[in-house]
Amino acid sequence: MKILLAAAILPAVLLMCWVYRRDTVEREPGSLLLRLAVRGALCCLPAAALETLFGMALDYFVPPDTLLSSFLQTFLIIAVAEEGCKYFVLRKLTWNDPNFNYRFDGIVYGVFVSLGFAALENVVYLFQYGPPVLLSRGLISIPGHCTFGIFMGLFYANSKQADIYNSGRGHRRNQWLAFWVPVLLHGFFDFCLMSGSTVLTMLFWGFVLAIDALAVYVVRWQSKNDRGL
Numbered sequence: 001m002k003i004l005l006a007a008a009i010l011p012a013v014l015l016m017c018w019v020y021r022r023d024t025v026e027r028e029p030g031s032l033l034l035r036l037a038v039r040g041a042l043c044c045l046p047a048a049a050l051e052t053l054f055g056m057a058l059d060y061f062v063p064p065d066t067l068l069s070s071f072l073q074t075f076l077i078i079a080v081a082e083e084g085c086k087y088f089v090l091r092k093l094t095w096n097d098p099n100f101n102y103r104f105d106g107i108v109y110g111v112f113v114s115l116g117f118a119a120l121e122n123v124v125y126l127f128q129y130g131p132p133v134l135l136s137r138g139l140i141s142i143p144g145h146c147t148f149g150i151f152m153g154l155f156y157a158n159s160k161q162a163d164i165y166n167s168g169r170g171h172r173r174n175q176w177l178a179f180w181v182p183v184l185l186h187g188f189f190d191f192c193l194m195s196g197s198t199v200l201t202m203l204f205w206g207f208v209l210a211i212d213a214l215a216v217y218v219v220r221w222q223s224k225n226d227r228g229l
Contacts, residue, residue, distance in 0.1 A: 012119035022223040040116025043085035050081040075187030110153025118145035
């Protein structure tokens with residue numbers, strides 16, 4: 001069982017290390033990153049509660065096992081609940097932290113929160129569905145959460161910079177983008193998988209390749225051009 005638990009957590013840890021190593025200007029303290037990962041993991045609990053509550057309400061108003069139900073479930077319930085809980089933890093722990101003083105810090109923070117969430121979620125899936133689920137989630141779902149965290153952190157850092165320079169419009173716009181861009185990406189990711197449509201499944205693979213490539217580009221570019229807030 002220890003080996004299976006390690007296998008469930010390892011993909012998230014490797015991706016955390018990949019992003020951490022690209023924070024070359026001023027690396028973040030380990031204590032802060034550990035808190036972000038642990039709180040990100042713990043926010044699985046309120047996210048699951050919200051998904052269950054609103055999922056039951058959705059089934060009351062919309063027939064289950066329909067395309068409309070899948071759309072509303074993935075975009076307005078799962079994506080909003082999970083990314084909303086992540087964003088709450090991100091904002092709560094880092095907005096006023098003095099270590100948040102470079103643009104790339106936002107990406108590091110977003111990734112650690114998201115991958116903490118993904119790691120615990122993977123452990124839960126291991127107990128629910130058994131070891132076979134680890135391969136697909138390790139190759140698809142956990143990198144997906146990492147990508148959502150990268151885009152959340154990118155706009156989150158933009159929002160912090162706009163706030164420092166007293167740009168109220170830029171601050172508000174990037175706050176919304178830090179939340180809604182991951183929600184839309186997450187929603188589309190889950191919707192394609194849950195739809196059962198061959199066309200959407202094929203579209204899913206193109207989507208995953210595109211956003212993963214873009215996320216890698218964002219990390220490399222932001223790392224290379226990192227600057228103070």
